[in-house]
Amino acid sequence: MKFQKDLLGIKQLDADQIQYILKTAESMKKIIFSESTKAPQLAGKSVMTMFYENSTRTRTSFELAAKYLSATASNMAVSSSSVKKGETLIDTTRTINMMGTDCIVIRHENAGAPHLVAQNVDATVINAGDGMNEHPTQALLDFFTMQEQMGSVEGKKVAIIGDVYHSRVARSDAYGLLKLGAEVVMAGPRTLLPNDLESLGVKMYTDVDKAIKDADVVMPLRLQLERQKNCFFPSGYEYAKYFGVNEERMKLAKKDALIMHPGPVNRGLELQSSLYAPDKSVIDRQVTNGVAVRMAVLHLFINRNL
């Protein structure tokens, strides 16, 4: 299987490449739970994480994935770096590149920032989330979790609920799930739904019940409370009541439907607190699978020429 230099989005991958990454992640997952979490795939390679936006789980997940495969993993602390002195993104990443970095994992508030970096460095660039554009490794871990639980996503109905407009996770999930043959529906307040994802074949509802009806997977998205100030929604109370995922609403979904969440969860807002439990949702599994998928991605993209 041939991979490009960079993983910038799910948009660039075809179904075979996605499945190949997921297949590789299966064997990676075994490493995580083995006696020695030290495999040799990335020995002698260096991975730099550069997070221009706050993150705990994604950054840690990438760092561990790199370390489990014997890479030298470092993190550039953006807040204390020359970025604060006004250095441009291209110049900062060129500098990192010239230190012999094989792979730059970047999260950035601006859509397209990883693409800009990728054009200007010869290191592999992995997009760890860019603005409202894509979050490819989150989507891959979502697919991995769905397939692990259901065998295949083909013909399955996946309902993504909430702030779709600002969500790079929703977009990456939609691009990939459509390629893998799933049915994707989305629901949320009109102000938080994008205008034109429907042209790709995604159904949009403002009635959450309609989206959840007979769904195989229900995925509420994190709501940023500060969006209330920008008139995206009136209050947390109204949001939770009419757009939140709760036990009552889940009765509309298929029996044993999966509840997933990209995290971190606002308990009681987009997801009823009681549903965030190992027997009710697969959110904890997603986290573990995230490490496995990132190990697969780092290995396949950094070692693409092997």
Add this chain to the structure above:
Amino acid sequence: MTILLKNLTIVSTTEVTTGQDIFIKDGIIEKIGTGLKETCDTVLDLSGKIAFPAFFDMHTHMRDPGFTYKEDIETGTKAALHGGFWGVAAMPNTSPVTDNVPVVEYIINKANKFGYAKVFPVAAITKGLEGKELTEMIELKAHGAIAVSDDGKPVSDSNTMRQALRYAHMAGMPVVCHSEDLSLVNGGVMNEGATADRLGLRGITRAAEEAAIAREIILAKSYNLPVHITHISTKGSVELIRNAKKEGVQVTCDTCPHYFSLTDEACEGYDTHAKMNPPLREAFDVDAIIEGLQDGTIDAIATDHAPHHFDEKKVEFDHALNGIIGLETSFAVACTYLYHTKKLSLSKIAELMADTPCKILNLTPAEIKVGNVANITVCDLNEIWMPTPENTVSKSKNSPYYGRELCGKVTTVITDGVLKLS
């Protein structure tokens, strides 16, 4: 000093005449006819080429004073000359802002020093472009400013715009409106639509442009005053202005070559050379803009020539500055996308690029006529070429047309009676 131009097709706003020679003596067109035999200092055989009245651009950013690392009056007027323009109107968002007499005089004097193209300063509507106090419009006009505009920083307060229209009219200053409701832009960086969704970029609703245009129209109508809307880009804007004109409102407008030739898909790959304000729209907007040009709703083609340094463009799309250069490609784009597609005649292009822009600004347009000073732009309609950073005269190289083939080129320019490009 005598010049003989031979075997031209002469285009005016009303007719196209083939096989013509033009005899120019001491800068004045002395004779137009077939087979002229005058002995001249310079004889140019221009068989197969087209003579237009020289063009005028009513919307240019010269960046001088203040931002001369992007463009200055020397390079900007040279770019204008290469695009076939005898003159340009320079927008006031300079530093210091063109809101005072010394800046107006500086601009005029500097342009005269080089003599590539004339520059007519457009003064700010409000001091410092801050949208609060009116500029000294009578005084600015007396020293050579030809219009007022809020380009780049729209007047948000409706009462300020109301008073500006009334005072400017008294002062004999046309008002050129950059119509944009900033509250509706709300952080957007490109057109709202499928492409913005696909790129994960924040969209700008068409309503941001249209709501502001509706306001200008209503103000113009309320006081029966003229208003000019610059760089319209949406189907809705064309409809608003078409209906206002039917009602007799004194509204005129222009559009730019990119709004009838490109769509927001040019932003794919986060190409910042396709980022401008208003943003590139969709195919149905492009069609509506062309219909507006055909039926006279749109009065003029302007370039909105907006040079930016590559450091201001080679950044994240969100952070890239708005604007593209356009002086050197304006005719070629019009020729490719309007003439060769049979949407507009050559006479109509002469009207949109040479005649009406001047009339809106109370200037005398170029006209190829015996007794007139020669202001002639000669074009080859069939020359296929590709704009590149290397063949760009402007100091900045931010064009979305790099790598796109265009058909039609300005080859020879005579302005003020002098052969300046051949």
